[in-house]
Amino acid sequence: MEALYFNIDSGYIEALVRGYRNGLLTAAQYVNLTQCDTLEDLKLQLSATDYGNFLSNESGVLSTSLIGTKLNDSLVAQFRYLKAQSSEPLAQLMEYITYGYMIDNVALMITGTVHERDRSEMLERCHPLGWFETLPTLSVATDLESLYETVLVDTPLAPYFHDCLSVDDLDDMNIEIIRNTLFKAYLEDFASFAKTLPSPSDEVMARLLSFEADKRTINICVNSLNTELTPDDKLKMLPGLGKLANPAFQDQVAHADDLEQLKMVVTSIGEYKGFFDDSNGKSMEDHFYEYEMGLCKDAFTQQFTYSAVWAFIRSKEQEIRNIAWISECIAQNQKDRINNYIAAY
Known part of the structure; x- marks a missing residue:
């Protein structure tokens, strides 16, 4: 029923977000970027994408920090435009x-x-x-x-x-x-708000926020190993949503004394089985990003949903990380690692 009225207030925004998403770099464009020898070459390749001449006003020497700043500015501009056009919820x-x-x-x-x-x-x-x-x-x-x-x-x-x-x-x-x-507190409040959204936005946002909470739970427990933090201290920081929010799981991860114990709990959840696998050179953060991009791609399979905005923002942030990584590899002449990025599309 909600879909009948969705386009009245939000049809333009959803179409705009999907248009923005179609402007994300393709596999072929990533290949072109990884073949660049200098940052000037990278600038030229990016000018042929939706980024256009975003560096045209920069006459000085290009740096990876400048490229990252300008990429972030493009995301902020898109977000603010979307927000200015949006209505409740x-x-x-x-x-x-x-x-x-x-x-x-x-x-x-x-x-x-x-x-x-x-x-x-x-x-x-x-x-x-x-x-x-x-x-x-x-x-x-x-x-x-x-x-x-x-x-x-x-x-x-x-x-x-x-x-x-x-x-x-x-x-x-x-x-x-x-x-x-x-x-x-923020994620729990956000999740409560997301439940009030019409279907399928509520279901998609629940999945996205659930993983965001689990990712934070894992990071908190990994980073607090061998510190003075007690299990009770950790429990106060663990979000009350996500697959790891089950009291039994939370208690186990909070009381884990080493990485192996933590791994056993996290990998008991099927989808998270490979998060600690470093055999292919990927870090835990890489696995997080990869899994999140899968969720974001799934979010765009739904129509008439507000969750497309969150999925696009996350995808755009990943693309910015990818370009920053590629530009850093070029600047430091570390071309052997240049393909270690996570596709955002």
């Missing part, structure tokens, strides 16, 4: 997407403040989609409570800080705990 879904970038920006600014890094440098590293008006003032806060009361209380992140305010010492470990605790 898609507009709210896109707001939720920005919250993840906000959390990363907050963690980045707090870390920079603790280590007395230059504020302007840290602000340049913040993701544009996670920008909010009071972000630059984060550097004046000396503890989490003052940071919350003076900066974050009026932002969308305020409700997620409920379980973080007990943290006193802002060292590197506690900042990472804060970041993961915020993401836990």
